[in-house]
Amino acid sequence: MALDINRPLIERTWVLPRIRQLLPIAEKYDARQPIAFATEAIGDFSLALIKTGARFRPILSVRNERFNRLAIFLRRLYPEFFAGVFKPIEPADFIDEELITKRFELAAESKRKKSEKSRSIRGRELRLTPDDDSWIGETNVGAHFDLFRRSVISLGRYVQKSVADDEKTGKTLLLLK
16 A cells, blocks of 8 residues: 555665665576575575375475565565466475485485585475575476566566656655654
8 A cells, every 4th residue: 555655755765775685686696596596585495394194295494584574575565576476386396205305315415424514404304505406496496486586687677767767757755654
């Protein structure tokens, strides 16, 4: 509602400064780097195997969110830019159980051999790092991150242009108290 009442003011004072922080991150990466982008733009991601019925299912979760849930607010303010980005990831989109089990085993070996602190497994949870870009990028989960990245770029360009146009036309900006 606030955006409908005073779009130029909100875009200039709240949206633009935040999108200017996120836009360089989105432009720095491409479709082959879903976890590198998502880690820097959204937060730290991990995969866990959760038992659902008779099967284990890999679940993606996020910790240490950056930008204080900016993505959720942007989606609400500009739903046309994020169409399909936040739709639930369907069961078919999840990573194959055998593949994730193999990744857990590889990470455990790597941790034992190198004592890597950046690579951790807590129980059956695998913290994802940019080293996982190649195999995550081949899944639909990687495609969701890339769709979000492209949406941020489109929105960033739109907001920058909108604010510049409003400044040129001298649109009256109402201050809300």
